Structures are given as structure tokens and as C-alpha cells.
Amino acid sequence: MKNQSFIRKLGYALSGFIYAVKQEHNMRRHLVAALLAIWVFAWAQPAAIWWALISLCIALVWAAELINSSLEALIDHLHPQIHPQIKHVKDMLAAMVLVLSIAAVIIGLLALYSCL
Numbered sequence: 001m002k003n004q005s006f007i008r009k010l011g012y013a014l015s016g017f018i019y020a021v022k023q024e025h026n027m028r029r030h031l032v033a034a035l036l037a038i039w040v041f042a043w044a045q046p047a048a049i050w051w052a053l054i055s056l057c058i059a060l061v062w063a064a065e066l067i068n069s070s071l072e073a074l075i076d077h078l079h080p081q082i083h084p085q086i087k088h089v090k091d092m093l094a095a096m097v098l099v100l101s102i103a104a105v106i107i108g109l110l111a112l113y114s115c116l
């Protein structure tokens with residue numbers, strides 16, 4: 001499976017993204033939140049730097065959710081039983097998404113404030 005063409009690798013990445021959107025309701029929530037943010041920004045028209053920052057935030061939150069979902073799926077496959085350490089790992093993964101989501105909301109609000 002090594003050294004495959006770029007187009008084929010892009011196909012794998014897209015199929016991973018589509019799988020996550022179909023399987024994970026949190027991923028769908030992040031997608032809706034991102035579309036909503038883009039719509040509000042298109043109306044408010046902040047400076048280009050804010051567009052860059054919010055695009056980075058959207059990408060970081062999606063990436064964190066993809067890491068969270070893929071590790072959860074792997075953990076559940078390898079160890080389906082309840083275990084206190086798995087609880088800590090899953091809670092930390094959820095915290096990663098939460099921290100980035102809070103940063104995204106703060107940056108979004110600051111961007112809107114800059115338009116006043």
C-alpha cells in the first residue's frame with residue numbers, strides 16, 4: 001500500500017472525511033457550525049486576516065474531531081469492554097475538541113467585534 005499515486009491518496013482522504021460525516025453526529029454538527037460561521041462572515045465582511053484565522057480554526061476543529069473519532073473507533077475495536085483508563089483517554093480526546101472549539105468561538109466573536 002506504499003507509494004500510491006497522489007490522486008488515489010486524495011480519494012482515501014476524501015472517503016475518510018465522508019465516512020466521518022456520515023457516521024459521527026459531532027462531525028455533522030461541526031460542519032453545520034462552519035457553514036453558519038462562513039455565512040455570518042460573508043455578511044459581516046471582516047478583514048482578510050480574520051478570514052484566515054477562522055479558516056484555520058475550522059480546519060483545526062475538523063481535524064481534532066477526525067482524530068477523536070478515529071481513535072475512539074480504534075479503541076472500541078481493540079478493547080470493547082469498559083475500562084477506567086479508556087474513560088480517561090476518551091475524555092481527553094473530547095477535551096481536545098472542546099478546547100479548539102472554544103478558541104474558534106472566541107476568534108469568531110473577536111472577528112465580528114472588529115466589524116463594529
Ligand SMILES: Nc1ncnc2c1ncn2[C@@H]1O[C@H](COP(=O)(O)OP(=O)(O)OP(=O)(O)O)[C@@H](O)[C@H]1O
Nearest residue numbers: 024025026072080081082083084086087090091094
Ligand atoms: N470503554 C469505555 N470504558 C470506560 N468509559 C467509556 C468507554 N467508552 C466510553 N466511555 C465514556 O463515555 C464517554 C462517551 O463515550 P463515547 O464513545 O460514546 O464518545 P462520544 O464522543 O460521546 O461518542 P459518539 O460519537 O458516539 O457520541 C467517554 O468520554 C467516556 O467517559
